[in-house]
Amino acid sequence: MPLNPPPGRNWTAAEIAADCAASKTDFRARRLSVPLRDYLAEFPSAKAAADHIIANLSAILASPANGALLADVVADPAKFVALRYAAAVPISEDDLVTLLGSKPSRSSLRRNQAQADALATLLRDSLDPKRFPWVAKGVPPTRNEIEAAGLASAVAATIQRVQTKRRGDEKSALEDDIEAILIASGFTLVPTQNITVLPGPARGTYMCHCNLGNDNADFVIGLRNGKLLALEAKASNSEINSRKRLNKEVVQDAQQWARTFGTQVAAAAGLRGVFKPSYVAEAQNTPILIFWGHRLSDLSDYLANAV
Numbered sequence: 638m639p640l641n642p643p644p645g646r647n648w649t650a651a652e653i654a655a656d657c658a659a660s661k662t663d664f665r666a667r668r669l670s671v672p673l674r675d676y677l678a679e680f681p682s683a684k685a686a687a688d689h690i691i692a693n694l695s696a697i698l699a700s701p702a703n704g705a706l707l708a709d710v711v712a713d714p715a716k717f718v719a720l721r722y723a724a725a726v727p728i729s730e731d732d733l734v735t736l737l738g739s740k741p742s743r744s745s746l747r748r749n750q751a752q753a754d755a756l757a758t759l760l761r762d763s764l765d766p767k768r769f770p771w772v773a774k775g776v777p778p779t780r781n782e783i784e785a786a787g788l789a790s791a792v793a794a795t796i797q798r799v800q801t802k803r804r805g806d807e808k809s810a811l812e813d814d815i816e817a818i819l820i821a822s823g824f825t826l827v828p829t830q831n832i833t834v835l836p837g838p839a840r841g842t843y844m845c846h847c848n849l850g851n852d853n854a855d856f857v858i859g860l861r862n863g864k865l866l867a868l869e870a871k872a873s874n875s876e877i878n879s880r881k882r883l884n885k886e887v888v889q890d891a892q893q894w895a896r897t898f899g900t901q902v903a904a905a906a907g908l909r910g911v912f913k914p915s916y917v918a919e920a921q922n923t924p925i926l927i928f929w930g931h932r933l934s935d936l937s938d939y940l941a942n943a944v
Contacts, residue, residue: 657914708746835901836863
């Protein structure tokens with residue numbers, strides 16, 4: 638069943654290409670302006686956490702395990718990252734749960750010696766021999782080895798933090814800009830609730846991060862013409878990534894909303910970052926309304942005309 642959204646601009650191939658180029662230019666400017674600042678801001682806490690792990694490495698790897706020590710490390714987010722990054726290949730939190738068969742926590746490690754022993758064994762088996770050569774040799778570390786291990790561990794953890802922050806910041810910034818447009822356009826935020834049947838939010842109101850049918854939308858907006866606009870904010874750092882963010886996630890949601898709610902719901906994507914023009918054109922033909930983060934005045938115009 639095709640969507641029948643309120644009147645919205647259908648962008649030409651040339652316009653899409655120009656907007657993709659403009660969005661990429663803005664993305665480059667942001668990336669060049671903030672990485673060193675973010676890195677320097679994150680590094681001190683990562684270094685302190687790495688130094689703590691290295692200073693207590695013998696006790697952390699002991700058998701039987703020191704459950705109280707491991708519990709205190711896991712309870713501290715920075716130290717927990719440093720602990721997982723002591724492995725030759727850093728262990729994600731999800732992988733750690735899978736490998737241990739249970740989720741380690743401060744309380745579980747204090748009361749469950751078997752879990753503490755399993756965590757210590759995992760760390761011994763996966764420890765990076767290049768950063769911590771003294772462990773395999775069974776000798777005390779030299780001062781240079783401690784300094785080198787602390788620096789390498791802190792750098793690895795800081796890079797991970799900055800990369801994660803970047804991904805979240807791009808989407809969060811876009812969502813903030815979209816919400817500012819809604820507020821400036823006279824729309825009022827109402828409490829979020831799952832929407833299984835229409836009408837959903839009343840005219841002139843909007844909800845954030847709620848289920849519409851079986852799929853989540855970043856914004857569900859009650860247009861003044863009585864229909865709903867389901868708007869998803871998508872940030873991408875590459876053309877390949879843009880296909881997943883837009884053509885998989887948004888398009889699939891839009892198709893499901895069309896099947897569930899028919900023409901009463903229009904789907905839209907707010908885009909920020911790097912997107913491939915052909916993917917944007919393909920998504921638009923779903924149809925999906927496209928609003929660019931670098932020109933959200935288009936969203937203001939749409940909201941004003943959907944009456």
